[in-house]
Amino acid sequence: MSDREQTFVIVGAGLAGAKAAEALREAGFEGRVALIGEEAEHPYERPPLSKDYLRGEVEREKILVHDESFYRRHEIELILDQAAVGLDAERRELELAGGERLAFDRLLLATGASPRRLNVAGAELDGIHYLRDVGSSDAIHARLERGGKAVVIGAGWIGSEIAASARQLGVEVTVIESASVPLERVLGAEVGAVYRDLHLAHGVEMLLGTGVEAFEGSGAVERVRTSDGRTVECDFAVVGIGVSPRTELARAAGLAVDDGIVVDGSLQSSHPAIFAAGDVARQRHPTLGPLRVEHWANALHQGPVAARNMLGCGEPYDRVPYFFSDQYEVGMEYAGLARQWDRVVFRGKPDSHEFIAFWLREGRLLAGMNFNVWDVNEQIQELVAKRPPVEPAALEDPGVALGDLARNRA
Ligand SMILES: Cc1cc2nc3c(=O)[nH]c(=O)nc-3n(C[C@H](O)[C@H](O)[C@H](O)COP(=O)(O)OP(=O)(O)OC[C@H]3O[C@@H](n4cnc5c(N)ncnc54)[C@H](O)[C@@H]3O)c2cc1C
Structure with a gap:
């Protein structure tokens, strides 16, 4: 079947979904692309919702992933205010809340996550x-x-x-x-x-x-x-007590689900025509093992990789997890994944509010975080990706360039 006769559907018009749609067109896919979102909004970025947007410092248009005309220009069918409520994986058919059925050749589930509820007495009160x-x-x-x-x-x-x-x-x-x-x-x-x-x-x-x-x-x-x-x-x-991945559709369709939609190294689910990306995907990461990442950069990068793999590219997703946070006058970036560690090493003093922290286990570097120190995170990512054995003294010493440490380990 030629490209033009194919339909690729993306459920979830958030960051992962919108970037995936963009990547399909960038890769030259000429078939039908439908991007389905239950929210009435065009796809937008969530990090500002707790920061400058929450404080009323930026306009709503500024948080959009793409300007509104983008989808028309790239012939991406944006179906908003409409939840996908049913998925038949074998028939490759999706059911929308309005009753419409949509047949697909490939499907991407980018349904994100929803806040965990606090179930205590009085939880139903207003405010x-x-x-x-x-x-x-x-x-x-x-x-x-x-x-x-x-x-x-x-x-x-x-x-x-x-x-x-x-x-x-x-x-x-x-x-x-x-x-x-x-x-x-x-x-x-x-x-x-x-x-x-x-x-x-x-x-x-x-x-x-x-x-x-x-x-x-x-x-x-x-x-x-x-x-x-x-x-x-x-x-x-x-x-704000955490989120749960939105796996309802995947679960109902019989896909493998385990704290997220289980996907392999190329973001393919247990059904070969269905992929998942972003907060909802639990990936078998090539170096870090099973992993679900609830951060912006993961949605930004996994969406396009999933899209290319829907086209058969077979591209592994092997990025180091990365996230950032801004609070008051402090910004930080964190790269890597430290679940259990035996030592934290600082370059700079924590109370100076300008430092880099490194998490180590048995002498190996697991993660690094720059706190009000800028233009170093790429080097930290490079270093962490190799999970190298490192001398704590070298990490602590501001005279040792992180780039050199990363290069020495190559
Ligand atoms: C307030 C806030 C602040 C954040 N700040 C940071 C930060 O500072 N740094 C950082 O790294 N990360 C941050 N994040 C996390 C980051 O925003 C998420 O990791 C990212 O949004 C995940 O993108 P996604 O596309 O996977 O999912 P989402 O953004 O959740 O998008 C999924 C979309 O799918 C829709 N959907 C779900 N089910 C269906 C269905 N059945 N049919 C149709 N549509 C459906 C949802 O309504 C949603 O619009 C923040 C998140 C929040 C909420």
Whole structure:
């Protein structure tokens, strides 16, 4: 069958989906490309939703992945405000909420993830927000504009960024986090403490090592009761306790699912015509093993690789995980993956707020993070990709160029 007679469908009009559609056209695919999104919005980027967009500092058009005319110009059929509700993998057919059936030759599932809910007493009260889409960011922005007192539940990346943005808008903030420091699971106690101190310095009240027992109020949330018996008065709450991959369609179609749609090194699912990319994909990474990455760069790069592999390119996805975060006057980038480590080494002093941290296990480098130090992350990625044995002294020494360390390991 020639290209022109084929239909490639992408479910999920987020970053991975939009970049995949772009890559299909870039690769010269001339068949039908349909990009289906349940949101009414054109594909947009989510990182600003907890940062400058949340604070009202950038316009909505600025967060779009492509300008609106892009899809028309490239003959990408954008079907918005329409969820895909059924998938028959054997018949290669997708069912849309409106009842339409769409036959496909290749399918990409780029359905992303949705916020985990906090199921405690009072969870149904008004004024308890979750942040994932532009509508929820608008709602939290409107609430922040009214001022008052916010409780942020969860000091992962999203919770920490919301707390920072809220403080930047002058809102009083209490953070409730079950770990002993923010971001402990990813960064560990030592680096997490840097973020704790950053928030304390900006006037955030941090209730660490405790959870939420209940929300209380009449109609709307008025206070949060913690599991260690405290009561925190508030005007509203925002919950950021992680996300779950949106695997409903894949699961119903009988594809392999295990905390994400299981895909191989080239992002192909257990069905040869179906691929997955972005937050929803659990990939067998060639060097890091099974891995699901919930970050912007992963969606940005996996979408196009999946698209090329739908065309039969057989391109492995082997990038080192990368993410960034901005809080107050601090920006960071992290490359690699450290799940368990035995040592953290610093180049620069953590309390100076300009440093690089490296995570090591048995003398091998697993991950590196630059904190208010710029133009080094590519070198960190290069170095981490090789997971080399390294001398901690060389990592600590600002006189040793990271690029040289990476090159010496080549
Ligand atoms: C507030 C916020 C801040 C973030 N900040 C950062 C950051 O600073 N750094 C970083 O690295 N990462 C950040 N991220 C993570 C990053 O945005 C995600 O990793 C990225 O959006 C994943 O892209 P995706 O295309 O896989 O999924 P998504 O962006 O979630 O897109 C998936 C789309 O699919 C749609 N969909 C799902 N199911 C269906 C269906 N059945 N039918 C039709 N459509 C469907 C969804 O509605 C959604 O629009 C942030 C995320 C959020 C929410």
